Amino acid sequence: MAAQENSKYIDLPQGTVDLLILRTLVLGPQHGWGISERVQQTSSDLLRIQQGSLYPALHRLERRGWIKAHWGTSDNNRRAKYYELTKAGHRQLEVETDSWNKLAAAMAQVLGTA
Amino acid sequence: MLSDILFRIRSLFRRNKAEADLDDELRFHREQELDKYGKSGIADAEALRRVRLNFGGVEQVKEECREAWGIHLLETLLQDFRYGFRVLRKSPGFTAVALLTLTLGIGANTAIFSVLYGILLRPLSYKDTAHLVVLNETTPRVGTVSVSYPNFVDWRAQNSSFSEMAAMCYVGFSLSGINQPENVAGLAVSTNFLSMLGMHPLLGRDFDASEGKAGAAAVTLLSYALWQSHFGGDPNIIGRSIALDGRSFSIIGVLPAEFRWTEKTDLLEPIGVWLTNNSGSNERGERGDLTVLGRLAPGASFPQVRAEMEAIAARLANAYPSANSQFGVVLQSLRDVFVRGLRPAVIVLFTAVSFVLLIACANVANLFLMRSAGRTKEIALRVAVGAGRGRVITQMLAESLILTSLGGIAGSALAVVVNCGLVSLIPHDMLAGANVAVNGPALLFTAGVVALCSFVFGLVPALHSAKADVQTELKDGGRTASAGSSQSRWRGALACAEISLALVLLVGAGLMMKSLVRLLSVDAGIRTEHVLTMRIDLPQSQFDKDPARLSFWERVVSRVRELPGVQGAALGTGVTLTNEHGRTDITIEGMILPKPGSFPHPDVHIVSPGYVNALGVRLLRGREFTDMDKKDGARVAMINSLVTKKFFGDRDPIGGRFMFGQPSAKSEPKWFTVVGVVGDTKMYGLANPARLEVYVPFRQFVPDSMTLVVKSAVEPAVLTSEIRAAVASINKDLPVYNISTMDQYVRDSVSTNRITFIVLGCFSGLALLLAAIGVYGVLSYSVAQRSQEIGIRMALGAQSADVLRMVLGQGAKIAAAGIIAGVVAALFLTRLMTKLLFAVSTADPATFAGVALALLFAALLASYIPARRALAVDPLKTLRCQ
Numbered sequence: 003m004a005a006q007e008n009s010k011y012i013d014l015p016q017g018t019v020d021l022l023i024l025r026t027l028v029l030g031p032q033h034g035w036g037i038s039e040r041v042q043q044t045s046s047d048l049l050r051i052q053q054g055s056l057y058p059a060l061h062r063l064e065r066r067g068w069i070k071a072h073w074g075t076s077d078n079n080r081r082a083k084y085y086e087l088t089k090a091g092h093r094q095l096e097v098e099t100d101s102w103n104k105l106a107a108a109m110a111q112v113l114g115t116a
Numbered sequence: 117m118l119s120d121i122l123f124r125i126r127s128l129f130r131r132n133k134a135e136a137d138l139d140d141e142l143r144f145h146r147e148q149e150l151d152k153y154g155k156s157g158i159a160d161a162e163a164l165r166r167v168r169l170n171f172g173g174v175e176q177v178k179e180e181c182r183e184a185w186g187i188h189l190l191e192t193l194l195q196d197f198r199y200g201f202r203v204l205r206k207s208p209g210f211t212a213v214a215l216l217t218l219t220l221g222i223g224a225n226t227a228i229f230s231v232l233y234g235i236l237l238r239p240l241s242y243k244d245t246a247h248l249v250v251l252n253e254t255t256p257r258v259g260t261v262s263v264s265y266p267n268f269v270d271w272r273a274q275n276s277s278f279s280e281m282a283a284m285c286y287v288g289f290s291l292s293g294i295n296q297p298e299n300v301a302g303l304a305v306s307t308n309f310l311s312m313l314g315m316h317p318l319l320g321r322d323f324d325a326s327e328g329k330a331g332a333a334a335v336t337l338l339s340y341a342l343w344q345s346h347f348g349g350d351p352n353i354i355g356r357s358i359a360l361d362g363r364s365f366s367i368i369g370v371l372p373a374e375f376r377w378t379e380k381t382d383l384l385e386p387i388g389v390w391l392t393n394n395s396g397s398n399e400r401g402e403r404g405d406l407t408v409l410g411r412l413a414p415g416a417s418f419p420q421v422r423a424e425m426e427a428i429a430a431r432l433a434n435a436y437p438s439a440n441s442q443f444g445v446v447l448q449s450l451r452d453v454f455v456r457g458l459r460p461a462v463i464v465l466f467t468a469v470s471f472v473l474l475i476a477c478a479n480v481a482n483l484f485l486m487r488s489a490g491r492t493k494e495i496a497l498r499v500a501v502g503a504g505r506g507r508v509i510t511q512m513l514a515e516s517l518i519l520t521s522l523g524g525i526a527g528s529a530l531a532v533v534v535n536c537g538l539v540s541l542i543p544h545d546m547l548a549g550a551n552v553a554v555n556g557p558a559l560l561f562t563a564g565v566v567a568l569c570s571f572v573f574g575l576v577p578a579l580h581s582a583k584a585d586v587q588t589e590l591k592d593g594g595r596t597a598s599a600g601s602s603q604s605r606w607r608g609a610l611a612c613a614e615i616s617l618a619l620v621l622l623v624g625a626g627l628m629m630k631s632l633v634r635l636l637s638v639d640a641g642i643r644t645e646h647v648l649t650m651r652i653d654l655p656q657s658q659f660d661k662d663p664a665r666l667s668f669w670e671r672v673v674s675r676v677r678e679l680p681g682v683q684g685a686a687l688g689t690g691v692t693l694t695n696e697h698g699r700t701d702i703t704i705e706g707m708i709l710p711k712p713g714s715f716p717h718p719d720v721h722i723v724s725p726g727y728v729n730a731l732g733v734r735l736l737r738g739r740e741f742t743d744m745d746k747k748d749g750a751r752v753a754m755i756n757s758l759v760t761k762k763f764f765g766d767r768d769p770i771g772g773r774f775m776f777g778q779p780s781a782k783s784e785p786k787w788f789t790v791v792g793v794v795g796d797t798k799m800y801g802l803a804n805p806a807r808l809e810v811y812v813p814f815r816q817f818v819p820d821s822m823t824l825v826v827k828s829a830v831e832p833a834v835l836t837s838e839i840r841a842a843v844a845s846i847n848k849d850l851p852v853y854n855i856s857t858m859d860q861y862v863r864d865s866v867s868t869n870r871i872t873f874i875v876l877g878c879f880s881g882l883a884l885l886l887a888a889i890g891v892y893g894v895l896s897y898s899v900a901q902r903s904q905e906i907g908i909r910m911a912l913g914a915q916s917a918d919v920l921r922m923v924l925g926q927g928a929k930i931a932a933a934g935i936i937a938g939v940v941a942a943l944f945l946t947r948l949m950t951k952l953l954f955a956v957s958t959a960d961p962a963t964f965a966g967v968a969l970a971l972l973f974a975a976l977l978a979s980y981i982p983a984r985r986a987l988a989v990d991p992l993k994t995l996r997c998q
Contacts, residue, residue, distance in 0.1 A: 034141060035148040053145060053171045054180070057138075061184035073137075076144070078151070083141045 012048050019051055019059045021102055024087065024095040027069060031086035033076065034060055060085060068094045138181055142174065192507070196514035203515060210487060211519070214480045218523025218569065220882060221476030223530030226554060226562045228469040228875075230535055232462050233561075234552030235455055241374040243314025244411075248450035249278075251408040251425065253443050257717045258699065260446055262403040264439070265391070267432060271408065271445075274428050277421040278410040282306035283387055285406040286379065288821075289360040290655055291346075292849040299653070299853035300342065300382040302360070304390035310337075312411055320354045320369025323386040332388030336365040340373040342382045358383075361655035362849065378453050393656065401439035409450070422447055433713070438778060442713025460951040461872045467948060468624060468879045471617045473565065475886045478610045478617075481573030482890055484516065485607050486897050488577040509578040516574025524566035528559060541871045543864050576606065604898060608930055611890045615934025616941060618887040619971055621880035623942040626963040627949060628873035631956040635866050641797035641806065642692050643732025646683075647858040648832035649694060652843065652850055653821040662747070662818040668846060669814060669822060673724055675842040676826060681835060684827040686727040687814060690719050691823045692797040693861040694854070698722075702810065704763045705773040705787060715778055718759060718808035719799055722817045728754075728794060730825045731858075738770045738792035745813040754792040754811040762808070769793055774810070788812065801865040803954045823854075832857050872952055884974055887934075892978040895927055899982040906986050907994030916987050923986050927979025928972070935968050 014022075026037050026044075037060075038051050051059075063069045068091035076082040087095070146167055153163035171177070204211045242248065252260045253267065263271075265283065272281040285304040290297055307323040316322065317337055327335065336358065338347075347353050357364045360383075371384070396402040412421060425445040433440040452459075488495070495508055532554050539552060652672070659665045669687055676685040690697045701715035725741045727733070736757060745752050753774070760769045773787040788810075796806035814822070828835055840852050863870070899906070906919055946958040956963075 033144065035145045054173075054177050057142065057145075057177055058180035058184045061181045065184060076148075080144055080147065081140060082144050083137065 014049065014051065014055075018102075019055055020063060021095075021098045022049065022051060023056075023059060023063060023085075024068065024091055024098065027085060027087045027091070028095065031072075031074075031084040033074075033082040033084050035082075037085070063091070067091075134185065138178060142177065146171065193510070193514070196507075196511045197518065199511065200515040200518045204518060207487070210483060214483050214519055215523055215526065217476045217479050217886065218520055219526040219530055221473040222520075222523050222527030222562060222565055222569070223534060224469050224527075224879065224882070225473050225565055226528055226531035226558055227534035227538060228465050229561045230531065230554045230558035231538060231552045232466050233555075233557050235458055235462055238551065238557075240451065240454065241315075242450075245450060247412040248313075249410045249412060249421070250448045250450055250453045251281075251410055252446050252448075253403060253429075254446045255443050255713065255717075257442075257714070261443075263406050263408050264400050264403050265397045265406060266400045267440070267443075268406065268408050270432055271425070271428060274431075275424060277413055277416040277424045279413040280308055280312050280411045282309040282312055282409045283406055284309065284409055285387070285390055285404065287385070287390060287405075288653055289383075290362070290653060290849065290851050291358065291360060292362065292851075293359040297849050297851040299651075299851040300360070301380045302336075302383050302385055303377060303381045304385050304387050306387050309384070309409070312409065315372060315375060317369035318372040319351070320367070322369065323384075327386035327388045329388045330391040332386055332392065334360075334363055334365040334389050335368045335386065336360070337369045337371055337384040338367060339371050339375065339382050339384075343370045361653075362657045363655075378450075399439075400436050410447075418447070437712040440713075441711060457868060457951075460948070461868050464624065464872060464948050464952060465875055465879075467945065468621055468876055471621055472879050472883055472886075473569070475614045475617050475883050475890070477569050477573045478614045479886050479890050479893070480516075480519070480569075481576050482607055482610045482893055484512075484573055484577040485610075486893065488512070509575075512578035513570065513574045516578075517570040520566045520570035523569075524562050528554065528562055531558070531562070538871075538875070541867075541874065543867050604894075607894045607897070611887075611894045611930050612934040612937065614883075614887040614890040615931055615971060615975065616936075616938030618880065618883040619935055619938030619967060620942045620945055621876065621883045622967040622971065623938075623946060623963055624949060625873065625876040625880040626967050627946060627953055627956055627958065627960060628869065628876050630960065630963060631953045632866065632869050632873050634955045635802050635869060636862075638798065638802040640692065640802060640862065641733060641795045642858065643827075644858040644862050646828050646830075646832050647731065648826045648828065648835060648839075648855070649691060649823050649858060649861075650826075650836075650839065650852050650855040651694075651696075651821065651823050652852055654850070656820065658849075659820060665818045665820060666747075666815060669724065669818070671846050672824065672843060673726075675846065676824065676839055679835065679838050679842065681828050681830045682826055683829050684726055684730040686724045686730040686825050687822040688721050688723040688727045688731070688825060689819050689822055690721050690799070691731070691825060692733075692799050693801065693858065693865060694823055694856075696823065697799065701777055702774045703777070703779050703785075705775075707763065709779070712778065716759070716763065716808055718755075718810045720776075721809060721811045722814050722819050722822075723811055724814045727811075727825065730827045732827075733797060734795035736793045736795055738790070740792055741811075741813040745815060747815050747818075749816075751786060751788045751816060752791045752813060753788040754794050755790055756794050756796045756806070756809040758796050758806055759808050759810065760793050802862065803866075803869075824852075869952060869954070884971070887971070888974045888978040891927055891930055891975045892981060894930065895923060895979045895982040896985065898926065899923060899986045903986070903989050904994050906989045907991040910989065911991040919986050919989075920983050923983035924976060924979050927975050927983075931972050931975030934975075935971055938971075939964060939968065 022041050023037055026032065026040050029040075032040065034053075034056055038053065038056055042050050060069070060071075064071055064085070068088060069085045070088050071083050071085050074082060074084045149167045149170065150160075150163055153166060154160070158166070239245065251263065251271070253263050254260050263283070268281070268283045272278075275281070283304075283306045287302040287304050289300050289302050291300045305323075307325055307328040310316065310322050318340065320337070323335070323337070326332065338353070338358075343349060343353060347356075353367055353370060355366065357366050359365075365385070375381075391397050394404075396404065412418075422445075425447065429440070429443060429445045433443060499505075499508060535552070535554050654665055654668060659668065673685055673687060676682060698720045699717055700720055701717055703709070703715060721727075723741065725743055725745070728735050728740045738754070740754070741752065755769060755774075764772060769790050770793070772790045774790070775785045775787050779785055792811075794809075794811070797809065798804065799807055799809070824839070826832065826835060826839065836855055843850060843852050910919065942964070943959055950958055
């Protein structure tokens with residue numbers, strides 16, 4: 003049943019979770035659930051980050067210093083952990099976006115000619 | 117990178133908080149999901165199910181988050197350490213033996229390193245010490261000698277290799293007017309001396325240039341120690357005066373505490389004051405007690421400087437042949453002058469102590485190997501339930517690190533004790549104020565040793581057990597889990613290495629012992645028992661005429677002779693072994709005149725009647741001096757047998773004549789007639805050859821500084837205060853100093869050899885013990901492992917003798933291999949000791965053979981106990997157990 007439900011989503015390739023998180027956080031501080039919701043919305047329900055990989059990724063990014071966390075209150079008055087981009091995170095986002103675009107273009111080119 | 121580490125550490129220490137936060141964060145996520153499902157009208161139970169499904173394993177997510185925190189590594193390490201502690205506590209016997217071995221090894225190393233550091237490595241507190249060079253003159257007849265002042269002046273003027281040069285001359289002073297009169301060590305220096313060292317007086321001013329010329333006013337800079345001990349550190353000391361040799365010197369400053377020189381130095385005076393008071397200072401042939409300090413010019417290399425100085429010396433020898441012919445220049449780095457002859461001893465001891473540490477490490481590694489053999493099952497189990505090889509290795513390393521760290525701590529404590537013992541062995545003046553205490557650098561060294569050791573003996577067993585094959589280990593009944601052949605090879609090799617290291621140490625100690633025995637049996641040419649010596653100087657200001665001096669000396673001798681317990685008393689200069697000497701050229705009547713620098717250059721003793729008897733010099737022919745050998749009487753002399761042999765050959769020397777100095781057309785020669793021949797004495801220590809010696813009576817050459825030699829029936833030291841009182845009753849302002857028995861001088865003259873022998877002896881004893889324990893350990897383990905095999909053999913009819921032979925044979929094989937390797941290593945390494953040995957070859961066959969036999973014996977003894985155990989094996993029992 004889980005497999006059926008998941009089948010409408012695209013499998014996320016390795017390493018794209020970080021990029022998606024960083025990109026989402028450009029819009030402002032957000033908590034983990036918010037990030038996953040926003041990715042789902044903005045990708046028209048095509049992309050969905052598994053919670054199992056979302057949180058480890060968040061903690062890893064925090065350790066690397068690309069995002070920082072603080073506790074705040076959510077819209078429905080719950081205590082939530084908010085993440086925001088650091089300066090290093092902004093730089094990292096540029097780097098990763100750039101290399102993703104190159105990859106995507108290259109992939110498209112190869113697939114187009116084949 | 118730094119923030120990364122900080123993050124990890126923060127996570128580690130705020131572990132509870134981090135866990136709670138993680139729980140909160142994930143709960144928030146689930147609640148949001150629930151809310152979302154709730155809003156879209158899905159029933160609570162179904163919503164909860166979906167949330168769980170989506171989320172996956174909560175614990176797994178948490179674990180992955182924790183891993184993302186990066187505390188894994190640190191946590192595992194902590195776990196390993198905790199586990200290591202538990203394991204070590206559980207086998208107290210093993211831990212105690214390993215710890216004791218390490219403590220001894222590390223303690224000895226730290227103690228010796230602190231001495232090595234203090235003497236050889238510790239930076240001197242002067243500006244750019246590496247460029248400071250001490251210069252002396254040298255002549256083939258004597259070796260290194262002091263520099264004459266006119267030569268120094270020419271060196272300074274003519275050289276281009278040194279940016280600066282300064283003269284330094286030791287002068288003893290009688291300091292009176294404060295407490296008991298005492299002798300203080302002064303150093304007369306060129307006025308640029310302090311600035312050349314990059315030092316400034318703590319108080320007051322440095323010497324100024326005008327004080328470098330003859331006629332300078334008497335001023336002085338006090339050492340920090342003298343300022344403290346005699347003036348209580350009075351800050352208003354500048355401008356006060358101090359009575360030296362009865363003259364008033366004005367104190368212009370105090371030296372900083374870190375000023376120390378190659379010999380004890382209580383105060384400085386400007387060279388100008390010395391020039392004023394020293395008539396001999398402008399004679400080119402007068403080489404008193406002056407040495408020269410130079411600072412190398414930038415870019416000047418040692419060989420180049422040496423060449424230039426040799427050239428200058430050659431020019432001076434041409435210009436002044438009578439004073440300088442055959443005199444060259446020797447250069448030594450200031451560091452070497454501070455170190456003196458201690459370098460070879462320190463290096464040998466440090467090598468020896470590293471060997472002790474290696475043996476200790478080998479022993480502990482062996483213990484670890486044996487234990488890891490017993491633990492193969494435990495480790496196989498851990499590997500089976502998922503521990504990686506890396507994890508097993510870290511675990512073993514953690515155990516060895518705990519052990520060595522504890523050993524390091526205990527060893528440092530031990531080092532402090534050993535260090536005190538060592539320092540008490542070294543004669544005080546040999547250290548020249550060097551700080552050899554266990555200090556920061558020594559402890560740093562210990563930390564390095566600890567890290568290295570734990571790696572050395574931790575890694576071998578660690579790699580070994582990590583290699584273990586899970587399948588076989590677990591399948592194997594466990595009880596018989598034998599430690600494969602590679603393990604026993606390792607252990608055999610380690611025991612073998614221990615034996616060879618111990619052999620090198622024992623050979624070293626053996627050579628030192630033999631050399632010390634040979635040295636102490638050298639005939640010094642004097643009697644050393646019950647002889648007390650002390651020195652008295654007469655200041656020029658009070659005793660400027662011969663009769664005054666003579667009358668003082670005569671009264672001293674007669675007063676001291678009257679003291680109860682005194683069997684004989686006499687005065688002399690340049691007394692054998694006391695480090696005082698006076699040498700001059702002589703011309704023997706009728707000899708073919710040699711070149712100016714090749715005249716006979718004997719040590720001259722100016723002595724009172726009774727000297728030969730008091731010091732126990734042997735009178736071989738003729739007579740000793742008597743009270744009749746007066747100033748106006750016939751000039752007489754005694755010579756030693758070396759002079760006789762060299763210059764009189766078969767002729768009877770009695771009645772022969774010589775004169776001091778070289779003949780000159782200007783003056784009538786003053787001949788001295790030989791009236792007696794005495795035996796040679798070892799003027800410069802037991803290890804040095806006898807030299808030419810001549811003796812003249814003190815009434816014909818009245819000296820202003822003499823050594824009183826007292827022969828007593830009782831232990832001579834008890835006479836000291838009475839002799840002091842006797843001298844004070846004649847003149848209360850004169851210090852009596854350098855009080856020492858002849859026995860003490862003999863001991864001091866062999867002190868380096870003795871210290872090296874004692875320390876090396878202790879180390880090699882320790883090494884022998886550790887090596888024997890090593891062999892014992894290997895064999896007992898192997899006997900325990902092979903008890904079934906032995907049982908079967910016995911059941912099949914092997915006799916006790918066969919079993920005994922088998923075990924002892926294994927021990928002998930290890931010992932033999934170790935001895936062969938050790939002999940080869942020792943043949944190379946004992947060369948380090950060449951300078952420490954006296955009349956013993958570094959490859960002395962008797963020593964090598966004796967040590968090899970002793971080691972073989974020790975190894976067999978160590979194998980005997982396990983062999984007995986093997987004999988006790990009951991074939992029935994072992995077979996039934998199977």
